[in-house]
Amino acid sequence: MEKSTALDSNSSVVSSPVKDIAALFKVRLSLLVIVSAVLGYFIGTSIVDWGKLIALGLGGFLLTGGSNGMNQVLERNWDKLMTRTQNRPIPTGAMSPMKAGVISMVAGIVGIAMLWYFINAATGVLGLLAFFLYVFVYTPLKRVTSLAVFVGAFPGAVPPMLGYIAATGTYGVEAGSLFAMQFMWQFPHFWSIAWVAHEDYQRGGYNLLPFKEGRTKRSAYQIFLYSLFLIPVSLLPWAFPEVKPLVGNLAAAVAIIAGGFMAWYSFKLYRSCDVRDAKKVMFTSFFYLPLVQIFYVIDKL
Numbered sequence: 001m002e003k004s005t006a007l008d009s010n011s012s013v014v015s016s017p018v019k020d021i022a023a024l025f026k027v028r029l030s031l032l033v034i035v036s037a038v039l040g041y042f043i044g045t046s047i048v049d050w051g052k053l054i055a056l057g058l059g060g061f062l063l064t065g066g067s068n069g070m071n072q073v074l075e076r077n078w079d080k081l082m083t084r085t086q087n088r089p090i091p092t093g094a095m096s097p098m099k100a101g102v103i104s105m106v107a108g109i110v111g112i113a114m115l116w117y118f119i120n121a122a123t124g125v126l127g128l129l130a131f132f133l134y135v136f137v138y139t140p141l142k143r144v145t146s147l148a149v150f151v152g153a154f155p156g157a158v159p160p161m162l163g164y165i166a167a168t169g170t171y172g173v174e175a176g177s178l179f180a181m182q183f184m185w186q187f188p189h190f191w192s193i194a195w196v197a198h199e200d201y202q203r204g205g206y207n208l209l210p211f212k213e214g215r216t217k218r219s220a221y222q223i224f225l226y227s228l229f230l231i232p233v234s235l236l237p238w239a240f241p242e243v244k245p246l247v248g249n250l251a252a253a254v255a256i257i258a259g260g261f262m263a264w265y266s267f268k269l270y271r272s273c274d275v276r277d278a279k280k281v282m283f284t285s286f287f288y289l290p291l292v293q294i295f296y297v298i299d300k301l
Helices: 017-025 027-044 050-074 097-119 121-141 148-156 158-168 173-196 198-203 217-234 249-272 275-298
Strands: none
Touching (some): 027 173, 050 121, 050 158, 097 158, 148 158, 148 173, 158 173, 173 217, 173 249, 173 275, 217 249, 249 275
């Protein structure tokens, strides 16, 4: 699922092959996703296999970039209608849909192959599922129903789980707890973005807030509710280990405090239904995820 700011348009339409591919792959977003995967790797092991880590970073980047590129290929007719996306390479004509599609599919396939061949089959399968769900289920569903946010949360929650499985080679409660935290985080994160960019999304024909009425108390309450849910879910790596705690008390405390900030700003949004408060939720969510995951790494046992 998208993990980006509400203002996704480029400041300049000056084109070059490198800039076009960077915009197609959403490089900054892709790098943030890789950070999440790498942190998941470090949560899973204390002994670094640099070959696997490099394969995770590069393969994950190509997989994420390819997914983002295919998303733009499929949404090209609507991207040109929205301010936040109208300067992307395909709407501006800097890159043809065919060229963008070929580059993106090749990147995605190579990324999946790297995860499969250089790490293990489990990460390859997980990467393949994430790519398929994001490109071929979530992307077309966005124009049909706001439930697309729920569907997109599945591939969006894969990175830390992918990193953990790259380190351990196994699924399990620990990997699932990392997945669950990032899964739950995406709802207040993405809905706050959808609140801020609501008019722009509507120009593209998207209604991505929880309810079709848009910026209402009901939608704001849903954001607040899921922000509250995030607090106990973020404690799963601490509370429900198979053998021993995955993280310690410091990480649990940071997760509670950071989640409290998310819930507080979400509550303010519920009270006001103001775009300014939605921006506070959005920006808080940007800091929440890396902060909590970094402390998962620092405080793991």
